[in-house]
Each structure stands twice: as C-alpha cells, then as structure tokens.
Amino acid sequence: MHKTNTVVARLPETMRSGTIAGAILMLAVMVSVFWSQSVAARGLPDFTELVEENSSAVVNISTTSEPVNRRSGLHGLPFDERQLEQLPPFLQEFFSGPNSPFGGGPGAQQPTRSMGSGFIVSKDGYVLTNNHVVEGADEVVVRLNDRREFSATIVGTDPRSDMAVLKIENADDLPVVRVGSSKELKVGEWVFAIGSPFGFDYTVTAGIVSALGRSLPSENYVPFIQTDVAINPGNSGGPLFNMDGEVVGINSQIYTRSGGFMGVSFAIPIDDAMSVFRQLRDKGTVARGWLGVLIQEVNRDLAETFGLKRPRGALIAEVMPGSPALAGGLQAGDIVLEYNGEEVELSSDLPPKVGRTLAGESARLTVLREGKEIELDVEIGELPEDGQISQSPANNSRGSSASKALGLTVEPLTPEGARSAGVESGVLVTNVERGPAFEAGVRSRDIITEINRQRVGSLKEFRQVVKNLPEGRAVSVRVVRQGRAIYLVMRP
Incomplete structure (x- = not known):
C-alpha cells in the first residue's frame, strides 16, 4: 500500500489529473449506457404476466380426415368390394391399383391430419377457430394447456369469414378468455399471439x-387487422391479445412468398368474430346484409371524370336486378360516399358495413350522382347463397360501327351475348387499335354500356355519344368483361 502511494505521488501533476478526469469520464459514460438501457427496457412491454393469465384458455386443435372409402365405376356409379372382385384383373388394377385415376392407390387410403389453434370463449365449452383448420375433418380433438384432451363437435362454420365454432362436452373448470373490442384498436399499439x-x-x-x-381478395366481408406478429402454419385460429389481456382478433392469414412468416399477418376482428359466433351457436348459419351492387375503387382519373376533388368512395359499376340497391334507387355510376353516417374512403370499406347490417333494416347512403350529393334510404336484404341473377336480353340493330377517334370497332350485342354477359343492352367491341380506347384498357370482346355517363344500348346511341365527346378531357367508359362491370377512364 505504501509503495502504491509513493508511485502515485511521484507521477507528474498533469498525468495525475488527466487520469482522474479520464476515470470520471469513463464512469460517466458507463452510467449513461446502463441508464439508457434501463430506460429502454422499461419502455418495452412485459408480456410475462399476460401470457401466464391467458395461456390456459388457448387450445391446440388437431383434426383427422378419413379417405373416402369408395371407388367409382363407369359413369360415376359406385360399387362395393365384392363387385370389384368380380371384374377382370386388368379392370381391378385400373379402378384400385396404385396408379388408378379413381384414387384406389395405397397412398389415397391414408388419413389426412392437420393442426391449428383456437381459444375457449365460454364455460360451457364453446371454442372459436378458423374454418380452414377444421374443414373436411371427421374427427376434431381439442387439447388444453394442462394436457387434457376432448373430442369436439363442429357446431357450425362460415367460410366467408373463415370462422368455425366447436363444442367440447363433459369438461369441468374450463378456462375462458376475456373478449375485448377490436373497435378500440389503434395502429401502432402492441399485440401478441399465442398458438402452435x-x-x-x-x-x-x-x-x-x-x-x-x-x-x-378472398374475404370481402372481413375488415382484417394487419399486424407484424409472427404467424405461421399452426397459428391459424389462435387469439390475438391486446395489452389488457383481451382477445381482439383471430389470427387467420399471412401474406407470404415463402410459405412462412414475412412480416404481414391478418386477424379477424373480434367484434365481427363474436357476431358470427352468436349466429352459428344459435342458428347454425350466418346471415349478412346484401346491397346487390358490384363496386370498384375510385382512382385519380375516375375522381376527375366524376367531379370529385380527391379519390374516395365506392363506385357502383353494376346494380343487380331484383336487388335492394335497385329497389332503393341506386344506379350504376353512383359513388357511395357515406353509409349510415360513416365515411366510405375506400371501396373495400363498404362490404363489411353492409354485411354487418341486419336484413330488413334501412340504411342511409350518401352518393354522388351527376356531380351532386344525394341521400337514399335502402332496405338491406339478406346475402343470398347464389348471387347469379339472370337479366333480360335486349334487341339490337345489325351492322357495325368504327370510331377512328377512339380507335375501336363495335357491333350490336346479340340476345344470346346479352344473356350470357348478364346485361340488358350495349355494344360489343370487336377490334381495338392503338388509341384512347386501348390506353384506357378497353379490349376486344368487352361490352360497352356507357360512355361519359350516357347510356350506350345500340349502334345509333354509340355513334351519337362518340360524336359529342369533348376533346382533351377525360371521360368514363363502363364496360362489362367476363360478367363483371368496371369503369375505365378514356381521353379522346
């Protein structure tokens, strides 16, 4: 100790003071680093208690689908094993061999197994999961966190929302999740998932x-929650929790090019899921509101042609015959701006709003028509299973008409063509050359029913409308392509 003090005492004064200052600086830096790490740690959420509280109500779901134990004969007529044995050997090989087109090979007889997740929502054993987890299953087994296993029955499924409701019987002390509200969710808030x-x-x-x-594209009636929570095969049907430990969604789909998680996951909002659950539990089916229109997005060019200051709303491309929309006075070319007082910014906003409306209820729509906003009261119907509704064909004059200004040739639409396309009238595009029509996206075999908001039901009307088109200004063109109506923007 004495030697150490002596050495220190003999150091130059400048070195001694510099060493002390350096030590103080290093100490300050270390304190700053530890303090910042501590603050950062305190700023991140802690999921431990939430996971402990909620894991018990999350379940693992395994399904088994037995192969169809039947072989089909000629013309689709079934026959049993005894009849198969009476056939010549080469026919037995054809119908039941390993390379049989009728699925008679050994591999086709193996059961198909799959796995997913779910969660218990009631003490009496109701479980929510995805439809695609249990679709086609002959046996469903639900396993709890405490390793108890139960056979479950499928109460009902709703492929449109990818929802399924299961029921487990003879189970005591079932843990249940706390159901929150997806309406309270905000972009940027923390969420977490539990699954398999x-x-x-x-x-x-x-x-x-x-x-x-x-x-x-596959789910028009579900306004999905998008998250960056890691979701992979096996997570399907599992719960998405908020930081209050409440279920706010059901993990359903991912966007992927690799087959695994890529940072984009989608969950069914719990508000929509619980509505489907109650209907499946009580009635076994799901009823949704139906307006009966085909809609499309309003882009910048369409907004200009329809007199909107900015792109917004849902453009009605087609009103189905016999639909609530037709009865309520909606027309093709209307742009829905509000639904029951709620703004419709994107076309995708409209279907979920309509779907949540009960059949028979009246909805007030604010639409833009010919540059003016009007309000319409429409009685919402029930979404039918088969939306294909035939329309009456129209008679047209014969001949054809070419427009050099637009770069296309059209001819009358035959009654058979009108019936096949589901339109009342229009003209059939037979040729499109380089020009305004081609640049707008008009293609051969399209059916033009409207130009510049004016009806085109015959060659005479087509010629008259084209003759009066303004030069250098964008106009809308309504075409029907493969049974679907869309609006395009053309600049003559």
Whole structure:
C-alpha cells in the first residue's frame, strides 16, 4: 500500500489529473449506457404476466380426415368390394391399383391430419377457430394447456369469414378468455399471439398493429387487422391479445412468398368474430346484409371524370336486378360516399358495413350522382347463397360501327351475348387499335354500356355519344368483361 502511494505521488501533476478526469469520464459514460438501457427496457412491454393469465384458455386443435372409402365405376356409379372382385384383373388394377385415376392407390387410403389453434370463449365449452383448420375433418380433438384432451363437435362454420365454432362436452373448470373490442384498436399499439406454429405448442409472438380495415381478395366481408406478429402454419385460429389481456382478433392469414412468416399477418376482428359466433351457436348459419351492387375503387382519373376533388368512395359499376340497391334507387355510376353516417374512403370499406347490417333494416347512403350529393334510404336484404341473377336480353340493330377517334370497332350485342354477359343492352367491341380506347384498357370482346355517363344500348346511341365527346378531357367508359362491370377512364 505504501509503495502504491509513493508511485502515485511521484507521477507528474498533469498525468495525475488527466487520469482522474479520464476515470470520471469513463464512469460517466458507463452510467449513461446502463441508464439508457434501463430506460429502454422499461419502455418495452412485459408480456410475462399476460401470457401466464391467458395461456390456459388457448387450445391446440388437431383434426383427422378419413379417405373416402369408395371407388367409382363407369359413369360415376359406385360399387362395393365384392363387385370389384368380380371384374377382370386388368379392370381391378385400373379402378384400385396404385396408379388408378379413381384414387384406389395405397397412398389415397391414408388419413389426412392437420393442426391449428383456437381459444375457449365460454364455460360451457364453446371454442372459436378458423374454418380452414377444421374443414373436411371427421374427427376434431381439442387439447388444453394442462394436457387434457376432448373430442369436439363442429357446431357450425362460415367460410366467408373463415370462422368455425366447436363444442367440447363433459369438461369441468374450463378456462375462458376475456373478449375485448377490436373497435378500440389503434395502429401502432402492441399485440401478441399465442398458438402452435409448426406444432410447437403455446408459442408466444408479439408485434404491433400495422393497419386496420384491410380487405383481402378472398374475404370481402372481413375488415382484417394487419399486424407484424409472427404467424405461421399452426397459428391459424389462435387469439390475438391486446395489452389488457383481451382477445381482439383471430389470427387467420399471412401474406407470404415463402410459405412462412414475412412480416404481414391478418386477424379477424373480434367484434365481427363474436357476431358470427352468436349466429352459428344459435342458428347454425350466418346471415349478412346484401346491397346487390358490384363496386370498384375510385382512382385519380375516375375522381376527375366524376367531379370529385380527391379519390374516395365506392363506385357502383353494376346494380343487380331484383336487388335492394335497385329497389332503393341506386344506379350504376353512383359513388357511395357515406353509409349510415360513416365515411366510405375506400371501396373495400363498404362490404363489411353492409354485411354487418341486419336484413330488413334501412340504411342511409350518401352518393354522388351527376356531380351532386344525394341521400337514399335502402332496405338491406339478406346475402343470398347464389348471387347469379339472370337479366333480360335486349334487341339490337345489325351492322357495325368504327370510331377512328377512339380507335375501336363495335357491333350490336346479340340476345344470346346479352344473356350470357348478364346485361340488358350495349355494344360489343370487336377490334381495338392503338388509341384512347386501348390506353384506357378497353379490349376486344368487352361490352360497352356507357360512355361519359350516357347510356350506350345500340349502334345509333354509340355513334351519337362518340360524336359529342369533348376533346382533351377525360371521360368514363363502363364496360362489362367476363360478367363483371368496371369503369375505365378514356381521353379522346
């Protein structure tokens, strides 16, 4: 100790003071780093208690689908094993061999097994999951966190929302989740999921709400919650929790190019899911509101042609015959701006709003028609199983008409063509050359029913409308293509 003090005492004064200052600086830096890490840690959510409280109500679902134990004969007529044995050997091989087109090979007789997730919503054993988890299943087994297993019955399914309701019997002390409200969700808030990705039971993943009200091509009636929570095969049907430990969604789909998680996941909002659950539990089916229109997005060019200051709303491309929309006075070319006082910013906003409306209820729609906003009261109907409704064909004059200004040739639409396309009248595009029509997206075999908001039901009307088109200004063109009506923007 004495030697150490002596050495220190003999150091130059400048070195001694510099060493002390450096030590103080280093200490300050270390304190700053530890303090910032502590603050950062305190700023991140802690999921431990939430997971402990809610894991018991999350279940693993395994399904078994037995192969169809029947072989089809000629013309689709079934026959049994005894009849098969009476056939010549080469026919037995054809109908039941390993390479049989009728599925008679050994591989076709193996049961199909799949796995997913779900959660218990009531003490009497109701479980929610995805329809695609149990679709086609002959046996459904629900396994709890405490390793209890129960056979479950499928109460009902709703493919449109990808929802399924299961029921387990003779179970005591069932844990249940707390159901929250998806309406309270905000973009950017923390959420977490519990499920069984790839069969790894009770895996917890977390992230934030990336977007709300997402519309997917396959699900028009579900305004999905988009998150960046890691969801993989096996997570389907599992719950999405908020930081209050409440279920706010059902993990349903992912966007992927690899088959696995890529940062974009979609969950069914719990408000919509509980509505489907109550209907399936009480009635076994789901009824949705139906307006009876085909809609499309309003882009910048369409907004200009229809007199909107900015793109918004849902453009009605077609009103189905016999539909509530037709009875309520809606027309093709109307742009729905509000539904029951709620703004319709995107076309995808409209179907979920209509779907949540009970059949028989009246809805007030604010629509833009010919540059003016009007209000219509429409009595909503019930979404039919088969939306194909035939329309009456129209008679047309014969001949054809070419327009050099537009770069296309049209001819009258035959009654058979009108019936096949589901339109009353129009003209059939037979040729499209380079020009305004081609640039707008008009193609051969399209049926033009309207130009510049004016009806085109015959060659005479087509010529008259084209003759009076303004030069250099965008106009709308309504075409029917493969049974679907769309609006295009053309600049003559």
